Every structure is written in structure tokens, then in C-alpha cells.
Amino acid sequence: MAYSEKVIEHYTNPRNVGSFAKGEDNVGTGVVGAPECGDVMKLQLKINPENGVIEDAKFKTFGCGSAIASSSYVTELVKGKHIEEAMTIKNTVIVKELNLPPVKIHCSVLAEDAIKAAITDWKSHQTPASAQEPRKAQES
Amino acid sequence: MVKLPIYMDNHATTPVDPRVLDAMLPYFSQKFGNAASRNHSFGWEAEEAVDKARNQIASVINAKSKEIIFTSGATESDNLAIKGVVEFYKDKGNHIITCVTEHKAVLDSCRTLERNGKATVTYLPVDKYGMVDPDAVRAAITDKTVLITLMYANNEIGTIHPVPAIGRIAKEKGVVFHCDAVQAVGKIPVDVDRDGIDLLSMSAHKIYGPKGVGAIYVRSKGPRVRITPQMDGGGHERGMRSGTLNVTGIVGLGKACEIAQAEMAEETRRTLDLRNKLQAGIFERLDEVYLNGHPTERLPGNLNVSFAYVEGESLLMGISDIAVSSGSACTSATLEPSYVIRALGIDEELAHSSIRFGLGRFNTEDEVGFVTDRVTKEVQRLREMSPLYEMAREGVDLKSVQWKTE
Numbered sequence: 001m002a003y004s005e006k007v008i009e010h011y012t013n014p015r016n017v018g019s020f021a022k023g024e025d026n027v028g029t030g031v032v033g034a035p036e037c038g039d040v041m042k043l044q045l046k047i048n049p050e051n052g053v054i055e056d057a058k059f060k061t062f063g064c065g066s067a068i069a070s071s072s073y074v075t076e077l078v079k080g081k082h083i084e085e086a087m088t089i090k091n092t093v094i095v096k097e098l099n100l101p102p103v104k105i106h107c108s109v110l111a112e113d114a115i116k117a118a119i120t121d122w123k124s125h126q127t128p129a130s131a132q133e134p135r136k137a138q139e140s
Numbered sequence: 141m142v143k144l145p146i147y148m149d150n151h152a153t154t155p156v157d158p159r160v161l162d163a164m165l166p167y168f169s170q171k172f173g174n175a176a177s178r179n180h181s182f183g184w185e186a187e188e189a190v191d192k193a194r195n196q197i198a199s200v201i202n203a204k205s206k207e208i209i210f211t212s213g214a215t216e217s218d219n220l221a222i223k224g225v226v227e228f229y230k231d232k233g234n235h236i237i238t239c240v241t242e243h244k245a246v247l248d249s250c251r252t253l254e255r256n257g258k259a260t261v262t263y264l265p266v267d268k269y270g271m272v273d274p275d276a277v278r279a280a281i282t283d284k285t286v287l288i289t290l291m292y293a294n295n296e297i298g299t300i301h302p303v304p305a306i307g308r309i310a311k312e313k314g315v316v317f318h319c320d321a322v323q324a325v326g327k328i329p330v331d332v333d334r335d336g337i338d339l340l341s342m343s344a345h346k347i348y349g350p351k352g353v354g355a356i357y358v359r360s361k362g363p364r365v366r367i368t369p370q371m372d373g374g375g376h377e378r379g380m381r382s383g384t385l386n387v388t389g390i391v392g393l394g395k396a397c398e399i400a401q402a403e404m405a406e407e408t409r410r411t412l413d414l415r416n417k418l419q420a421g422i423f424e425r426l427d428e429v430y431l432n433g434h435p436t437e438r439l440p441g442n443l444n445v446s447f448a449y450v451e452g453e454s455l456l457m458g459i460s461d462i463a464v465s466s467g468s469a470c471t472s473a474t475l476e477p478s479y480v481i482r483a484l485g486i487d488e489e490l491a492h493s494s495i496r497f498g499l500g501r502f503n504t505e506d507e508v509g510f511v512t513d514r515v516t517k518e519v520q521r522l523r524e525m526s527p528l529y530e531m532a533r534e535g536v537d538l539k540s541v542q543w544k545t546e
Contacts, residue, residue: 003457011457017525034543035528036488038451038468038477042527060527062449064468065457068525117544 003065004099010069015076018058020044028122032113039063039107041071043114045078045086047122052083059114066104070094070111083119142510144461150346150441150500151295151323152465156392157348157501163395164350167388175385176376186387193394197355200397201321201340202331209356209377210390214322217341217356218245218289220381221318223252224367225287225339226259229316233284237315239264239272241296241480246289246320260284268484269434270299278309288317292324296467296480296496297433298442300328307336316365322346326400327439328408332357338365344389348501349396353389356381407501412440414499414508419443421512426519428532432467432481432494441499446481446490449529450522455495458518462511467494489528489538 003011019042020027027046033039040063046056057075061068073094078086094100094108147155156164167189175190177183194205211217226234238250240263253259262280264272272290281288288310293300303319310317318339324330325340326347332340340357344350358380359365373382400407423429428448444467447455452468467478468491477491497511523529528538 008457011454014525019530031527032544035492035538038489038492040527040543042530060525060530062526062528063451064453067451068454113544 006073006098007066007069007100010072010098011065014059014068014072016056016058016072017060019060020046020056020058026122028118028120028125030114030117030119030121032117033063033067033110035062039067039110041067041110041114043071043074043111043118045083045115045118045122047083047119049126054078054081054083054086063107063110064104066098066100067107067110069098070100070107071114073097074111074115078115083122086115087119089115142504142506145463146461146503146507146511147463148497148499148503148507148511149463149465150498150503151298151439151496152498153345153351154348154500155502156345156350157396157399159399160349160392160395164388164392167391171387173387175387176374186385189387189391190385193390193397196394196398196401197342198357200326200330200401201342201357202333203340203357204360206378207357207360209358209380210385210393211354211356211381212352212386213345213354214243214320214341214343215245215354217343217354218243218318218320219249220356220367220370221339221341222246222249222287222289223370224380225316225318225365226253227368228366229286230258233282233286234259235282235284235286236261237264237277237280237285237288237290238262239266239290240483241266241270241294242289242291243295243320243322246291250289266299266483268486269437270294270297270432270480270484271434271437272301272306274302274305274309277306278313281309281313281315285313285315288315290317290319292319292321292330293328293439294433294480295323296478297444297484298323298439299434300324300437300439303335303337310338311336314363323439326397326404327441329404332359338363339367344393344396347396347400350389350392353386353393355393408440411499411501411503414503414505415440415443415497417505418497418499418508418512419445421508422515425512425516430486430490432484432486443497443499444481445495445497446486446493447495447519448490448493449526449532450519451492452494454522455493455515455518458522459511459514462514464498465496467496468492 059071061071091108091112173182173186175186198205250261319337325342338359343354430446432444452466467481481491
């Protein structure tokens, strides 16, 4: 099976590998997949509670080259985006960017799920009085 | 410096030995006769070459030359043995005994017979080393059993089954014993009499011969074993396999057997030494590496290991200048990890992390050193990227985690 150039590039030089320090504020973590399925992605997003913008992202992935490339690409994709916009990212964007073959589409689905899981996790840690809700209204 | 890429996948196939190629070359355009042409020198020349090859092949498994039937390869030999026996002995019974880690050519032949209502099949389990228990074979035999089909050595994990013990049971119970010996012939001593084998499948391209040619041994005496042909035609190979003989291929198979037999002791010593160096290097430099297969009863060239927390296909991608194979789901069309590794009862995650190194005649010590370095470095890099490795180091029990899957 031949890999696309972009998959190889992300696999060889993955962006934003790592984890935020334990207990760091404003970090949402999404862990999706399962070891027995051969794919586990951990995506962490550092989100500004003032305006709901994703300021930084880090990932760690256990999985094939396409899974690593999908998560690497996603960290670049979400940076600077508002969380509501990030929530609308579809896996097809990842498939297109990385030229994933049909057998690897599940990698992109997992990456999409990871974004949603990380944002949901972050939201669950915010107090209802968080500033993000009114800001969101302003922006839209 | 080593020359890249490095080929270390010798269970999948092997390069043709230059000595084998030299033996074959005249039979393409000079001595091109049909071995079945009885009336001219072209035919006689071809027949003579085939006879010589038959002797060379018989010799490596201690058979008689007339007991060797040529086929297109081991897949055909397995199909012919299994379907041929079931069809021929249908009045005697319809039960087959095999095991879960057999090659697909055996398993799928059995499944086809099951599906068509021609046979019932017992699939024996294996122990944690991938070995079948001869007592389980004995216990599975019924008065309807017509065939035991078990491999000599496994193609993924290299485990060598207790074939002589199984052969004795088959003899004692009067059941035909077919052995897929593709990975064993020419690598370790195989003796159809000592091992009690009635039918044996072998292939040229696993022993430095050409692709597309193989053979099946069919016992002629004590007892005489019969099979119903699966290919109709000119009645070649004593009626068991019609079709003009692939003379060049057969010459290659014969020469490959001759070399393998003459050099087996030396080659085993050398291959084993390389394998042990590779294994020691990897195990010394990495933690949480697990050997798949039997620690001692294993093919000399086989090393199958699971690198915990690293997915096999991503590792293959990282060492793309080294040709090895993985039991990872991602390398198969089915998205299921290797059924052989899973049959060992190890964690699914470790099945995804398995890599098979297949050392062979042309691998060198420098290559082993290079592979050890590359694999070690890549595993370390991927572990730094692995959330599972991070969790394990933090003391999280991965089995207690509720994974989010859809």
C-alpha cells in the first residue's frame, strides 16, 4: 500500500506532538479509539476562556501512519479557530488534505471525534458564568 | 555500509539463488521440450531433467522419487491434498482435523468442504506458543475422521509442531496425515518416514527457487494414499495432476532442494546466529518487547515480536527501507489483526504491535546490526508519540480504561 506524500510528510515530521503539563488551565482533552482496535488518539486543546478560541493543540497517537498524520494535521487545522467552528470540522476535510484511501477513512473519523471530545471535555470544566457564551453570540 | 533496502521477509518469499537460476536457464529456450513428448530428443531431455529434479526433491524429505507430484505451488498442493482425500475417502468418512493457525490455503479448503456439506472440520486450538497438542489431535479423532492436516512450522511465528508425535497417532488410528511443510522443507530436517507424513505440500519460492512451482508428496506404501485429482486433462503425474509440466520451474525446485539439503546444517547455524543477534539486540535495548511463538521450537530464521504501545503498520512505515511484515490489522485487507497472533491468546493490542522478521540465506551481520538500530530508534520515537506509552508510564492500567469507541 502506497502512502500519499502528505501522510508521509506528517508521519515523518509530526506537528505538535506531546501533552500539556498536568493541571494546566484551560486544556480540554479528548481520548478516542481503543488499543484493541489498533488506534488511540489523544488530542489536547488549549482554549482561551475569554473568547473561546483554540490557542494551542497537542496530540499523541497510537495507530497507523494515516492515524498519526490525521491527528498531526488536525492540530494545525484547529489552531486559531473558535471552538464552535472547530466543532463543525468534518472528517472529509482530513481525507481530502491527506489523500486518504477508503480503507483509512476511519482514521479521519477518529480525528474528527477527537476534536469534539476535547472541546466537550473543556466545556465540562467551565463554570456556567464563563465568558465564552456571550462572546460566541457576538461573533456570530 | 549496508545496501538499502534490506530484505528480511524470507517467510513471504525468497530470491532465486543464482545457482538455481543457472540450472534453470537452459530450459527456457534451448532445452524447451515437453516432458510428455515421448518420441523425440527434446522430450527426452526435458523428461530427464524432470526425473533428476524428482530425485533431488524426494531426497530432501526422504521420499521415493515417484511419490513426488508437481503442482503450481503449495496452495495447489494443499487444495489437492485436502479436497482430494475427502473426495476419495468419502465412503469411509468425512471428518477433518486441522488447527486454527494453519495457512489460509488449508483453512479455506476446509471451509469450502464444510460449506458444500462434504466434510465436518475440527479446528484445534494452540497453546500460548502456537503449538498444537498431540493429545488433542488424538482426542479429536472419530470413526469418521479421514484426514489430519497440520502444518510443520508456522509461517508467522515460526513455531514447529510436534509432527512425529502427530504422525504416530495418525498411523496408529489409520488416518491420512497431510502436512503443509512449506516453511520447513529445506530449513529443518523433514523425513516423511520418521514423521509419519502421508501427504506433504512444498513450494519452490520459499527455498530460493522460482515462484509458481511446488510439489506434493503422496505416500505410495505403508499405506498407499489415494487422492482424487482436482484438475482434469492429459493425465500427467500418474493421473493426479494434469497439465504440461513446468520444466524450468521443476528444474529450479530440484536444484533449490539439492542446495538446501547440502547446506542445511551450515545455513541453520548461520541463520540462527543472525536471528539470536537480532533478538538479543532488540530485547537489550527496548523494554516491553514480547516474543511471539515458541522460544526454542522455532524456525531458525524466524523472529516475531510485539513492541508494546506501538502500532505495527506505523512501525513498518518508519522503517520503510527494511522489508519485514506485521500482524497489524492495518496491513491486511480485513482490518483484523493476524488470526495466528490472536490464537496465542495475547492481548489484541499486542497483536496490532507485532512484527515478523524473516532471516534468510542472503542476510548479513551488518544488515542485522542496521535493522536493530533502525527498529530500536523508530520504536522509541513512536513510543514518545504514543498515548498508551505515556499512560502506562504514569501507572494507568490500560485494561481498566473505558475506551470510547463507536
